[in-house]
Amino acid sequence: xxxxxxxxxxxxxxxxxxxxxxxxxxxxxxxxxxxxxxxxxxxxxxxxxxxxxxxxxxxxxxxxxxxxxxxxxxxxxxxxxxxxxxxxxxxxxxxxxxxxxxxxxxxxxxxxxxxxxxxxxxxxxxxxxxxxxxxxxxxxxxxxxxxxxxxxxxxxxxxxxxxxxxxxxxxxxxxxxxxxxxxxxxxxxxxxxxxxxxxxxxxxxxxxxxxxxxxxxxxxxxxxxxxxxxxxxxxxxxxxxxxxxxxxxxxxxxxxxxxxxxxxxxxxxxxxxxxxxxxxxxxxxxxxxxxxxxxxxxx
Amino acid sequence: xxxxxxxxxxxxxxxxxxxxxxxxxxxxxxxxxxxxxxxxxxxxxxxxxxxxxxxxxxxxxxxxxxxxxxxxxxxxxxxxxxxxxxxxxxxxxxxxxxxxxxxxxxxxxxxxxxxxxxxxxxxxxxxxxxxxxxxxxxxxxxxxxxxxxxxxxxxxxxxxxxxxxxxxxxxxxxxxxxxxxxxxxxxxxxxxxxxxxxxxxxxxxxxxxxxxxxxxxxxxxxxxxxxxxxxxxxxxxxxxxxxxxxxxxxxxxxxxxxxxxxxxxxxxxxxxxxxxxxxxxxxxxxxxxxxxxxxxxxxxxxxxxxxxxxxxxxxxxxxxxxxxxxxxxxxxxxxxxxxxxxxxxxxxxxxxxxxxxxxxxxxxxxx
Numbered sequence: 001x002x003x004x005x006x007x008x009x010x011x012x013x014x015x016x017x018x019x020x021x022x023x024x025x026x027x028x029x030x031x032x033x034x035x036x037x038x039x040x041x042x043x044x045x046x047x048x049x050x051x052x053x054x055x056x057x058x059x060x061x062x063x064x065x066x067x068x069x070x071x072x073x074x075x076x077x078x079x080x081x082x083x084x085x086x087x088x089x090x091x092x093x094x095x096x097x098x099x100x101x102x103x104x105x106x107x108x109x110x111x112x113x114x115x116x117x118x119x120x121x122x123x124x125x126x127x128x129x130x131x132x133x134x135x136x137x138x139x140x141x142x143x144x145x146x147x148x149x150x151x152x153x154x155x156x157x158x159x160x161x162x163x164x165x166x167x168x169x170x171x172x173x174x175x176x177x178x179x180x181x182x183x184x185x186x187x188x189x190x191x192x193x194x195x196x197x198x199x200x201x202x203x204x205x206x207x208x209x210x211x212x213x214x215x216x217x218x219x220x221x222x223x224x225x226x227x228x229x230x231x232x233x234x235x236x237x238x239x240x241x242x243x244x245x246x247x248x249x250x251x252x253x254x255x256x257x258x259x260x261x262x263x264x265x266x267x268x269x270x271x272x273x274x275x276x277x278x279x280x281x282x283x284x285x286x287x288x289x290x291x292x293x294x295x296x297x298x299x
Numbered sequence: 300x301x302x303x304x305x306x307x308x309x310x311x312x313x314x315x316x317x318x319x320x321x322x323x324x325x326x327x328x329x330x331x332x333x334x335x336x337x338x339x340x341x342x343x344x345x346x347x348x349x350x351x352x353x354x355x356x357x358x359x360x361x362x363x364x365x366x367x368x369x370x371x372x373x374x375x376x377x378x379x380x381x382x383x384x385x386x387x388x389x390x391x392x393x394x395x396x397x398x399x400x401x402x403x404x405x406x407x408x409x410x411x412x413x414x415x416x417x418x419x420x421x422x423x424x425x426x427x428x429x430x431x432x433x434x435x436x437x438x439x440x441x442x443x444x445x446x447x448x449x450x451x452x453x454x455x456x457x458x459x460x461x462x463x464x465x466x467x468x469x470x471x472x473x474x475x476x477x478x479x480x481x482x483x484x485x486x487x488x489x490x491x492x493x494x495x496x497x498x499x500x501x502x503x504x505x506x507x508x509x510x511x512x513x514x515x516x517x518x519x520x521x522x523x524x525x526x527x528x529x530x531x532x533x534x535x536x537x538x539x540x541x542x543x544x545x546x547x548x549x550x551x552x553x554x555x556x557x558x559x560x561x562x563x564x565x566x567x568x569x570x571x572x573x574x575x576x577x578x579x580x581x582x583x584x585x586x587x588x589x590x591x592x593x594x595x596x597x598x599x600x601x602x603x604x605x606x607x608x609x610x611x612x613x614x615x616x617x618x619x620x621x622x623x624x625x626x627x628x629x630x631x632x633x634x635x636x637x638x639x640x641x642x643x644x645x646x647x648x649x650x651x652x653x654x655x656x657x658x659x660x661x662x663x664x665x666x
Contacts, residue, residue, distance in 0.1 A: 089501070
């Protein structure tokens with residue numbers, strides 16, 4: 001049995017189709033990533049799976065329970081960390097933890113072994129009001145609270161948004177260790193670089209799933225030759241390269257532009273065509289998840 | 300049960316830690332009970348009266364001296380010039396003029412006296428009409444005194460006035476029960492609605508909704524603290540009314556609490572319904588303000604329902620505070636009991652059921 005099974009799940013808000021017949025499943029103990037930009041429908045999917053919303057059509061089961069009919073069973077089995085910090089700012093760290101433990105009918109110390117690696121870092125501040133914690137500490141407390149009742153599944157909606165790079169990396173280390181405890185984790189992120197830390201990822205955009213695979217598998221889907229090009233005038237390069245012969249696509253990618261070669265592309269010919277640009281250089285590049293995403297999105 | 304206790308404890312913690320709520324809960328009743336009754340008075344005092352004495356007799360002097368002796372009036376002038384007095388009235392230095400016609404005393408002895416005329420500035424309608432009433436009473440009392448002196452047997456007072464239930468016509472005694480209701484509306488109506496919408500705004504309700512806690516448990520834990528605070532404030536207000544204004548309920552205290560509990564249920568159900576429909580605290584505030592204005596002005600809190608136009612009286616039927624006002628005033632001033640006021644209790648009971656059902660129906664944990 002899969003931890004999560006989603007069959008053609010749809011949800012609209014007025015005219016906006018937030019989720020459009022999405023289907024996928026997540027295996028037990030898997031760390032599954034939903035990768036996509038804002039407005040891709042990630043939060044809607046989380047709110048559906050955590051039974052905060054009901055779908056317009058389609059079905060889904062979480063831990064074998066239907067999200068509409070067995071919503072109460074799901075609530076005691078999952079941990080949810082919403083994208084927006086939503087613990088009580090006027091309660092202390094300790095009080096928040098005890099409070100959420102009590103709502104699930106457990107005591108905080110019963111789950112201490114599970115949350116210890118995370119909670120230890122904020123324990124020195126346990127008598128501090130939650131509203132006065134730093135962003136990274138809030139995030140750790142939120143994760144501790146989501147884990148306090150030893151859920152079998154963890155839903156994390158953009159847990160690393162607005163967190164610095166070091167804390168982000170630490171956070172993914174924590175997720176990896178939680179996975180060791182057999183917890184299934186569904187996590188969403190707008191950062192493509194975090195995708196490689198997942199077992200499998202789903203690329204989503206505008207309420208649809210563009211592709212599901214392991215991070216490596218996704219990258220391997222990129223079958224066309226990819227080059228990184230640069231020149232001193234990057235903007236002129238972009239428009240010139242798009243007009244050049246045999247160029248399927250060219251888009252800004254960090255400090256360089258990524259150029260996807262189509263049929264009949266030849267490096268020498270390309271260099272000749274753009275020779276009026278200063279400092280022009282081109283070299284082969286390894287495709288990333290972002291390249292795949294852009295490619296799938298254009299399709 | 301443990302869940303409920305924990306929720307309740309959290310609610311009290313939050314109220315205590317709120318930067319302004321504890322102060323509001325303490326300061327507001329004190330302000331309302333100690334200061335408002337001093338300000339909100341419709342008693343008419345310090346009416347400036349000019350006596351235009353064209354008679355210049357013992358009788359006319361006696362009338363003037365009675366007027367000046369009254370605590371309601373201050374005699375500003377005794378002249379024989381009506382035009383001057385009228386000018387003063389127009390300027391506002393005089394509120395009322397008593398004109399005693401010439402030869403009044405002599406004609407009175409002949410039993411065909413001329414008429415004493417009273418002219419008042421009625422721009423402030425209450426002051427004008429009340430002033431005239433007091434003046435009429437004072438003057439007629441003086442005249443009947445004179446009659447009695449002359450003919451102790453034959454002359455009897457033509458009219459006797461007795462103010463039942465509020466013998467001194469003390470407006471405060473009329474107002475204090477109403478002020479207690481205003482406290483209730485704010486503490487048991489306003490605050491829990493704000494608190495619930497506050498959780499919506501901060502997103503914490505989302506975190507609660509993914510737990511197995513039922514919405515009923517959560518809402519009850521939200522309301523109970525405010526119910527307790529409301530009853531505590533009512534008790535304190537009743538003590539203040541007794542200690543400071545010497546006002547104690549003529550009827551049973553139990554019938555006040557009975558009405559209070561029904562009213563609390565009604566008003567919290569009402570506020571929950573508003574909370575269900577609002578997304579932000581600002582929205583809640585505006586909607587609540589709207590209704591509180593209607594409650595204050597149309598429930599007979601400040602002005603009697605009986606003197607409203609017929610259409611407005613019909614509207615008051617659907618305003619729950621109206622019934623609690625009726626209960627509180629009747630128990631306090633008339634010593635009425637539940638048996639006599641049963642229809643008000645029933646009405647509140649119906650409203651309590653109605654609003655709470657509405658609140659339950661409009662509550663959405665999922666959408």
